[in-house]
Amino acid sequence: MVEQGRLSNIQAGMLAITSLTIMGHLILLTVIFQQSGRDGWLAAIGGTILGLIGIIALVKLSQTFPGLTLIEILFKHFSWPGKVIGIVYLVYFFIMVVLATRLFAEAYTKILNETPMGAFITVILLLTAFIVYKGLETLGRLNQIMLPVLVIFAIGVVFMTMGDKKDYTNLLPIMGNGFSPVAIGSLSVMGWFGEFVVMGMVLPYVQKPKKLVKTGIGVAVVTLVFFLGPITGPIALFGPEQAAKFVFPTFSEVRYIQAGEVINRFDTIAVLFWTVGLMIRIALFFYGLSLGMAQAFKLNTYRPLVIPLGWLIGVGALIFARNYAELNQFLFESYVPLNILMGAIIPLILSIWGVIEMRRTENRLS
């Protein structure tokens, strides 16, 4: 086995929560505000229910082939179409890790605008390469320490932004523009939950695989709860039209916090979220890519691939988009269909196909 580490179900769930939540805060909010406006919270609930399709399909696939990662399942049990899909998944992991690295650099250049993007990419890749090199257990434990800290800060921010400035009547009327904006927004949220597919590389190393359905549903519910605050907050504070114009709406919201006369620069909290959240997310996809590649090429270990892949991710992040406008276009046009395909449709087909194949094999043996 290429990976020797073990994770508890809670650690695996926490990894998925951090990875999904940070992406939701950084990019999905803008997409949802523009697609669903004041009904974004409804889209989030609908999308979470739809997102469970991909999550449960992936978990069932993992339970059908215990002890095997997504790439191993595809390469060993699905003949040549499996190998093709496996390579597509490796490309997908690469795109996702490159996207997260580029977003990290883009977010930081909004604050430190004279520092070249390459500097931020180097810093985050050095850090995540070290985490990936140390293995899955290190990643799981690091996240187990960091996520509660982030949650405490997030609860603090929620309380500090509550006040007279927020007007929750901005969320009314419910479905004032009809059902279609909510439906489109729900699909975007469903696509976002499609990123859970990276857990296909982690689930075989979980201690209690039988309880994974419960863990998956728990991840979806907790992620939704973490997402409802940021999706309603900027609309209550700025109104739906203004909120949709922000590049990073939560960042703009946090900047409005004032605690007394002196302490009023709370934007560092938002930066803390970005840094820690994206670090975990990049490390998770980087790990999935390294492990998947090692398993695809039948190597003994994934560790010798970490540094070469780190270089490739770094260069990839620089050529990912020419500017932020192109990146934004990607988020609106390609991110959602790509994730729905890779995170819901393919796992669902594979899950059904896998169950049929297993039953056929059992019938032949009996």
Next chain:
Amino acid sequence: MNLLMVLLIIALVVATTGFHGYFVWKRKYYRTLWVQIGLVSLTIAAGIFLIYNASPPSISGLLNKISPF
């Protein structure tokens, strides 16, 4: 200047991955070595494109073109 940058990226890539490559070669894990060489070559090729500003199609641009939306 561009040539110096290309030499610098090649030197950095080789210096950082060289140790891994050397130990992999010494233990006779040739398949791992070939994968490493492939990744490093791809990185250097992409790096040269980037340095010479050859405006290669960006990854997001390519995906946007094949997107149904």
